[in-house]
Amino acid sequence: MSEQERATSGTEQGGAAWTTAAAENAPLWSPSDQQIASAGITTFTAHARAATGLPLADYAALHDWSIQSPLAFWRQVWEFGGVIGAQGERGLVDAERMPGAKWFPDARLNFAENLLRESSNPQALVFRGEDKLERRMTRVELRIEVARFAAALRALGVQPGDRVAAFMPNMPETLVAMLAASSIGAVFTSASPDFGVQGVLDRFGQTEPKLLIACDGYWYNGKAIDVRPKLAELVPQLPSVERLVVVPYLAAGKPLDLAGLPRALSYDDFVAPHRGETQPQYVRLPFNHPLYVMYSSGTTGVPKCIVHGAGGTLLQHLKEHKLHADVREGDKLFYFTTCGWMMWNWLVSGLAAGATLMLYDGNPFVDEGRILWDYAERERITHFGTSAKYIETLAKGTVRPVESHDLSALRSVLSTGSPLAPQSFDFVYAAIKRDVQLASISGGTDIVSCFVLGNPVLPVWRGEIQCVGLGLAVEVWDDDGRPVVGEKGELVCRKPFPSMPIGFWNDPDGAKYQAAYFERFPGVWCHGDFCEITEHGGVIIYGRSDATLNPGGVRIGTAEIYRQVEKLPEVLESIVIGQDWPPTDPTDVRVVLFVRLRDGLTLDDALAARIKQAIRDNATPRHVPARVVQVTDIPRTKSGKLVELAVRNVVHGRPVKNIEALANPEALAQFERREELAS
DSSP states (O other): OOHHHHHTOEEOGGGOOEEOOSOTTSOSBOOOHHHHHHOHHHHHHHHHHHHHOOOOOSHHHHHHHHHHSHHHHHHHHHHHTTOOEEOOSOOEESTTOTTTOEEOTTOEEOHHHHHSOOOSOOEEEEEEETTTEEEEEEHHHHHHHHHHHHHHHHHHTOOTTOEEEEEOOSSHHHHHHHHHHHHTTOEEEEEOTTSOHHHHHHHHHHHOOSEEEEESEEEETTEEEEOHHHHHHHGGGOTTOOEEEEEOSTTTTSOOOOTTOTTEEEHHHHHGGGTTOOSOOOOOEETTOEEEEEEOOOTTSSOOEEEEEHHHHHHHHHHIIIIISOOOTTOEEEEOOOTTSHHHHHHHGGGGGTOEEEEEESOTTGGGGTHHHHHHHHHTOSEEEEEHHHHHHHHTSSOOHHHHSOOTTOOEEEEESSOOOHHHHHHIIIIIOSSOEEEEOEEETTTTEEEEEOOTTSOBOTTOBOEEOTTOOEEEEOTTSOBOSSSEEEEEEOSOOTTSOSEETTOTTSHHHHHHHSSSSTTSEEEEEEEEEOTTSOEEEEEEGGGOBOGGGOOBOHHHHHHHHTTSTTEEEEEEEEEEESTTSOSEEEEEEEEEEOTTOOOOHHHHHHHHHHHHHHSOGGGSOSEEEEOSOOOBBTTSOBOHHHHHHHHTTOOOSOGGGBSOGGGGGGGTTOGGGOO
16 A cells, blocks of 8 residues: 555544544655646646746746736746737836726627637536436537527517626526627626525615526526526515516426516527527627626625626636646536536636536435536546535445446546634545645635636645635735745735725725725735635645634634534534623623534533633643534525624624525524523
8 A cells, every 4th residue: 555545545434533644744645756747737838938038847837927026927827828818018017006007908808708718628518407408418419509599689678787696506507698798798687596685686776787697596406496487586675677587497398487477488489589590699808808797795784795807817717727627628627616606617617718517406425415516527527626525424424425426537626615624624635525625715706716726737725725826816814914934914916916805886986896806905905814824835724814803902814613513523514703791891802612512412511611622732822712512503694604793793692694595504503692691
């Protein structure tokens, strides 16, 4: 058995614990010489070396060049990515302004044209709706559908800058609507159909779409969920919507009942007058023409509407897909996501790299969690993307894909949504695949991409994101604004980059945009992540800065506690907050930990003591919670992120401003007026 296999073979039945016997200075995975030679980033480096005359001997040198010579770097990405369009003469204006720098101000391009380009890979997408529905589309078929839908939009009077909204699952028609909208310069915005009516109004009510495309319903865990009652309530409250287009998902192949839905047409009836269209008509627009409006999670108020430009999104995604994720023509790119999460926008850009999109809608734990691995095996998925929460939950169950599935085609497992715990790294290599690049990635809706992410030519170190992204001057700063390595601090980006938002919707003077990212360190993007750059050049995320605990004036990242607690086999998941203490004179906070245990288990003094001891032994005494409290559910956003701030507000008797952002808002009731927190 190799050292790597020994390092990842320690498990307990049922996934209760995953341990590593490897020395701390040994990576969990390293690419072979052949893997390095065939990687897209290796070819890109050779091109950059030839263009610049610089040796660019390793990734650190490549990254340094990318931030010291940003225009040269992004021009190289444009060429390497084969961007269709005209760069224009000027590449970067007002380079020192942040915000305010302008990328490629003379460029003209169309986002959809770049995604629908010719490719040696004829297959555009595969779609699975749980075990109920399966469809496939070639690139030719996708272009035809986009041409028809775009013609129908133009017939409705949709023009560049108008908004097209989707209240849709992750299915082919959602992609068609986005590409059709962007082909004519309309702005696309989306939400998942599991949102409540108020949650949708909080989003689309601000951006005022001219057209709304929605499904009649969707499948979740084998159950049909009818969306039409929501639509009947929603559409009258969106006066900007001139047409509701309904996709028959539950009624696939059957008559679609639209009774009671105002301004509604079926998808087929909407495009029927344009059946003769076979090629989209692309309108080439300025580099920063708005492409997407995306929304912050909204757990602290009405969601912010973040506007992203077509050119910046395209360049950044080409860089991340072709270089960092090593997506090649013919690859099968999967990410488990809804259309309310930025990972959908990231996923669909894989078309520009020549990949086949592997779409899935529904519960990822159908058939006890086997359904996604059945999908991966059958379709020979090369890139399997998911959330850290999915991996953590899988580790608590019994599914071991390494034993049950042929994943020989799989080259990369990607994880985001929350920090990936070290034991989850162990689980991936022990229970999913031993020879695979595990790419933990982190960025956000704010930049529709990643600040820190994977790299196919670098090793994977336990608990670490592999590297800082090319073209991004990312550092970790202490409270005094000094860069630190090996210490915890704020994730910042010192220089402009193309996928910065072009602004917030309805923020004419940019005040909200400025306040969101540039108040802490003027002229420097402060992302709000509490993290550390390691000696390997990797990154560890400890949680959101606004959720950081501060007992006794010492900053503690919440992920530091989760990593220890969720090693215990009894604990399924947990959430930690700082409670103002004492309540009569709250000059400090104490750490309070809530745990959800396996079915049938009850938190007693002995288990609480074991939890505290695990934290004390593996973190510090300051991390040890003053109280450990059992709950049966823990609230999360619809993209699976913990909502520490919402729980903290409930514990302190303060309102949660936007419970529509939560997937399970009913869980908040368990945190109200807990006797355990009264003393």
